[in-house]
Amino acid sequence: MKKIILVIVACCMAGTIWAQTASQYLELAKHPELVNPSYESGQKGISALVLYGEKWSGFKGAPKTTGFNARYGFNKFVGVGVKGDFEKVGHRHNNIIGANADVNIRISEQSYLGFGLYLGAEMWHYSLEDAVNSDNGMVLENYDRSNFIGGFGLTYRWKRLVVGASSYISFYTDETNMANCYFTGSYDISVSKNWYIRPLAMYCYNNKFDNFYEAGAMFGYRNLAGVGATYRENQGINIMANVEVIKMLTVGACYGINTGELSDLSKKSFEISLGFKMNRD
Template sequence: MMFIKNKIVLIIVMLIFISLNTYAQQVPNYTQYLYNMQVINPAYVGVRADLSLSALGRKQWVGVQGAPETSTFSVNGRLNRGLGIGATFVNDNIGLTSTNNINIDASYTIITSQYSRLSFGLKGGITFFNNNLASGITVDNEVYASTTGNFPNVGFGAFFYNRKFYVGLSLPYILETPQFYIEENQKGGITIDKNLNYFLTTGVLFKLSEDIMFKPSTMIRYTSNQPISIDINSNFLYKEAIEAGLSYRYQNSLSAMFAVILNKKFRIGYAYDHTLSTLGGNFSSHEIILQVDFSFNRNTRWLEPNKCYF
């Protein structure tokens, strides 16, 4: 067992050093992304309610030293004339690296029909990082100097939705990050990332009975230097108060989700992930989310919040 644990730690450290040569922006993984959409798509700002707050905590590969841990807080609301504004804070820790990401999000919503809307969003902010690489031990006993710093974020997205369907496309991080540069590869200036993360999300709502709704959805994530990631989700909503379902991430993990919705405003959700790994051991992950939606019955161009279940 100790051999397996040490092997996993070594793999995590190796992945960090492999990233020294890719410079790709690292975007945390989420299981309950459907209720944390603002982090990956700024066009989602203002869609849910007049004011929406969300807090998420994720602990990946429980019991493995240096495994990823992520905390997220987001807030967004609606202004007049179709404008939405929000902010996100993401703390992500993996192995010897730690990042704190702060972003401001803004959206503009267009009325496309009586029951459909199209929104466009922009994201901008800054990421602070700390790479404690001096504490790492590699297979060839090389030592890297620890680094700290910050770099800017820019992203954009589009989101179309009605009461029974949605589709979104986004690039949440466009600029190249110097977080994993080593000294001989340092270069100045701000440039476009060569390995952009593209997110395509879509879902549909089926009313099976007066009390039960079926909510299949998917997310496709593409990065040029990594295998494509595909999530397939099947959730059931009972009396708009209890939600449960399963999620499959292609060649990666199988997840179970459960949530309780109180008074159509407060949502408490939990997700358990089991990684489909060939390394052995218990690669389980836990994720919990708390979401609060406030509706002030304002006359805006968005759809009624309690009629949109995404």
């Protein structure tokens, strides 16, 4: 009976990440580059972000996600990058990897508009034969699937304001195409010469599953350290912190307090990250 319950719950969780694993990350509002290929447009040099997280930690079969986003800006106008998301939910493995390119256009003296394109492949497989007892009359066959993913993004910057919109579409052969759309925004408010408050907001639309919003703020000292929190609808509160341990290398951590539908199974989630930036100014 426990095995059957595990299978049912794992399948329900898998449905929430069918098209894009990005929604499983806890720090989406803080790191829009995870869902918008144009977000880092206009930045020269090398930047990279690596994350690992566990959602609903302690519950057997809960999502475990590893991801990375790396980009090289040739100048302030053109950049290219690669992105990958690798997730395990129960007995299901979901892998996405792709490349993106972006351009940055100056609109006025203090405003810029970035455009980004993404093309990738999604490969997933799950095997439930070890988790299901056929004597109970419940049998599921092994399942494999692969498809292309296309995406685009826009990012507008004006002084300390940054707003973006992006969309990713998974193209399935049986015409059950799935789309995710993300809308993000942030604004830096100077508290003093070195301290700032950054309100964050994000909205995710999915044409198959539930939509959700996320809102919160970060409080930081220059680009060296920051703390903050966000609330994600129907999921919980995420408490975040980051610190620059050495020049160009930042370590981050996020602790999620689950308040959603699966909070009875697990009260916590967590995520750790490494960020690297080397500008050629």
